[in-house]
Amino acid sequence: MESVLLRARGVPNSRSIDTYLAAGGWSGFAKALSMTPDAVVQETIESELRGRGGAGFPTGRKWSFVPKDHPGPRYLICNADESEPGTFKDREIIEHDPHMVLEGIAIASYAIRSNTAYIYIRGEFVRWAALLEDAIGEAHRQGWLGRNVKGSGYDLDIWVHRGAGAYICGEETALIESIEGKRGFPRLKPPFPAVVGVFGKPTVVNNVETLACLPHILTKGAKWFASIGRPKNTGTKLYCVSGHVKRPGVYELPMGVTFREIIEGPCGGIREGHTLKAFFPGGSSAPVMRASEVDVRADFDACAEAGTMLGSGGVIVLDDSVDMVETAANLAHFYAHESCGQCTPCREGSDWARDILDRIVAGHGRPADPETLLRICRFASQGMTICPLGDAFSLPISSIVKKFPEEFERHIRAASTVPQKKLPVLPWAGSRPGFGS
Numbered sequence: 001m002e003s004v005l006l007r008a009r010g011v012p013n014s015r016s017i018d019t020y021l022a023a024g025g026w027s028g029f030a031k032a033l034s035m036t037p038d039a040v041v042q043e044t045i046e047s048e049l050r051g052r053g054g055a056g057f058p059t060g061r062k063w064s065f066v067p068k069d070h071p072g073p074r075y076l077i078c079n080a081d082e083s084e085p086g087t088f089k090d091r092e093i094i095e096h097d098p099h100m101v102l103e104g105i106a107i108a109s110y111a112i113r114s115n116t117a118y119i120y121i122r123g124e125f126v127r128w129a130a131l132l133e134d135a136i137g138e139a140h141r142q143g144w145l146g147r148n149v150k151g152s153g154y155d156l157d158i159w160v161h162r163g164a165g166a167y168i169c170g171e172e173t174a175l176i177e178s179i180e181g182k183r184g185f186p187r188l189k190p191p192f193p194a195v196v197g198v199f200g201k202p203t204v205v206n207n208v209e210t211l212a213c214l215p216h217i218l219t220k221g222a223k224w225f226a227s228i229g230r231p232k233n234t235g236t237k238l239y240c241v242s243g244h245v246k247r248p249g250v251y252e253l254p255m256g257v258t259f260r261e262i263i264e265g266p267c268g269g270i271r272e273g274h275t276l277k278a279f280f281p282g283g284s285s286a287p288v289m290r291a292s293e294v295d296v297r298a299d300f301d302a303c304a305e306a307g308t309m310l311g312s313g314g315v316i317v318l319d320d321s322v323d324m325v326e327t328a329a330n331l332a333h334f335y336a337h338e339s340c341g342q343c344t345p346c347r348e349g350s351d352w353a354r355d356i357l358d359r360i361v362a363g364h365g366r367p368a369d370p371e372t373l374l375r376i377c378r379f380a381s382q383g384m385t386i387c388p389l390g391d392a393f394s395l396p397i398s399s400i401v402k403k404f405p406e407e408f409e410r411h412i413r414a415a416s417t418v419p420q421k422k423l424p425v426l427p428w429a430g431s432r433p434g435f436g437s
């Protein structure tokens with residue numbers, strides 16, 4: 001299949017605007033400017049493009065929620081936070097093709113009638129923030145940004161805003177708070193950002209990869225885009241594969257290939273002498289899959305039907321050398337550290353899950369621990385928290401408990417032979433009804 005989003009990889013001087021223009025770059029935006037904003041929204045709806053940031057929400061439909069009659073400014077935000085463990089695709093696009101991202105931002109901004117766009121980029125991405133700043137400078141000098149773009153009467157400025165490296169600031173409402181200069185605490189929805197967003201104005205937040213699809217949709221047409229992949233799961237997708245495969249990396253494939261095709265195809269299979277044990281299909285927040293589920297299609301709907309999610313497309317592959325209880329403990333440490341602390345079920349639940357899993361790994365597991373973990377996870381998911389970080393920590397952990405009970409049993413059975421005097425003191429033990437063993 002011909003590369004779409006990664007077509008610039010390996011092209012000399014691919015980041016320069018001249019190289020981009022020579023490859024037909026910025027012509028999608030030129031085409032958008034010749035259409036009405038509503039026609040651009042319609043074209044995007046017809047392409048069936050769905051957001052690549054995690055939730056897979058239809059992009060054109062999200063834009064259509066922005067009130068048309070809003071009198072003041074409205075904003076477009078490009079989400080380049082890319083903090084989901086196992087996800088490293090957005091930086092790959094920016095590395096080789098920053099103008100493709102800017103052009104996508106320009107098309108989306110025009111569609112929602114915004115004259116100001118922000119790129120919210122993770123604080124550690126110093127290099128990619130600088131590449132974007134350079135590209136913005138070039139685009140300004142050549143008249144693709146700024147006042148009266150190419151004589152169209154449309155004005156657009158793009159600002160790069162570096163975050164401070166918090167996972168939660170990838171969540172769109174925490175991101176909006178952060179841009180406003182506040183602590184990254186998610187907001188309760190509704191109202192949705194499309195109605196009340198940054199600075200209280202209508203705002204659309206879209207992921208880098210989502211926006212990078214737009215120049216191609218405009219130049220090649222919605223029908224072309226919709227012909228790739230499967231109905232309602234259209235276009236190409238960047239799968240970032242890490243873990244125990246022979247060739248980890250970012251691969252662009254038509255949406256809907258199976259996980260087996262990804263792992264055994266471009267990734268070259270599992271490393272020598274080992275077999276596949278499990279994989280996270282869409283970053284570490286997605287419920288884990290067993291090796292027997294490797295023939296599930298890597299698209300939004302097939303993953304949902306299989307009880308997991310495509311998420312960010314970060315495929316983390318684990319072979320038979322991995323201890324799944326240790327994996328769960330590792331995840332719990334990450335989420336306990338990254339929980340913003342606003343909601344009790346997420347703040348306390350992620351800490352308790354981490355402590356229990358650490359205790360099991362240390363050889364002090366108790367028979368009731370798996371059930372206690374499931375209860376903690378239940379209390380932190382299913383809408384019990386302001387933002388989905390509660391689900392992000394609890395769904396993968398509960399899926400590991402449910403899908404690999406024998407590994408918990410093995411640890412806990414071995415625990416009975418370990419001297420109990422080493423038991424760490426848990427602050428909640430015995431004092432919180434329902435959570436003690």
Ligand SMILES: Cc1cc2nc3c(=O)[nH]c(=O)nc-3n(C[C@H](O)[C@H](O)[C@H](O)COP(=O)(O)O)c2cc1C
Nearest residue numbers: 051052053079081082083170171172206207210388
């Ligand atoms: C805890 C958490 C972290 C998130 N991190 C990111 C991120 O790093 N990048 C991203 O694009 N979306 C992230 N999202 C999803 C965003 O909230 C939002 O849905 C997305 O940027 C919308 O873009 P899309 O419609 O193009 O998918 C995160 C969501 C949650 C709950």
